[in-house]
Amino acid sequence: MNRSLLSQQTRTDAGLAAVLRVAVGRLARRLRAQRPDASLSLGQTAVLFTLARHGQMTPGALAEHEKVQPPSMTRIIAALEARSLVRRTPHPDDRRQQLVDLTDAGREMVREDQRSREMWLARRLAELSPEEKDTLRAAARILEQLSQA
Structure with a gap:
């Protein structure tokens, strides 16, 4: 432009x-x-990243965090579990609850996804001038602040 x-x-x-x-x-x-595995839905990918960032969570907490209805989260977890990317374990304090956590394969998928996207973005950033990168550094702080509002 x-x-x-x-x-x-x-x-x-x-x-x-x-x-x-x-x-x-x-x-x-x-x-x-740039996602290495486009067969995952955006919702499934978001759950993997949430678990990577926050650790194990109950399905209800995941649904609340991702702003989806519990039945939708149940389907997402089942699909990820079928691909051996997450596992459910009994909650240590509440037998009625389960905890969802990443498997080693799930953690590796998250790492590969992050690497792929960050490498693509790093290649784009390498095309910028030092001044443009400085501007982006300042903008990144502001965008992060906006995203938390």
Whole structure:
């Protein structure tokens, strides 16, 4: 996009929001395309990453974290379990509950996914000038702050 046109579009908060929405969405799609195993749904991939980040969780906690209904989470867990990417174990304090955790294969899939996406992004970043990278470093902090709001 032409820099002066982009500058005009981002002068207002509404214009900046529109440009960011499109750019972040496009980048997210490009990163999703780098997934080494596209046979997993985005929901399944999200559960693997959540377990990698937060450790074992109950199905209910996973459903709440991923903002899906419990029956949907049950289907996601069953599909991941069928592929030996997660396992269920009895909850140590509540016999009515189970805990879901990554298997070694699940952990390796998460690591490979992260490596693949980060390598793609690192190649794109290598094309940028030092000044552009500095700008992105500052923007990354701000985007992280926005994502937590």
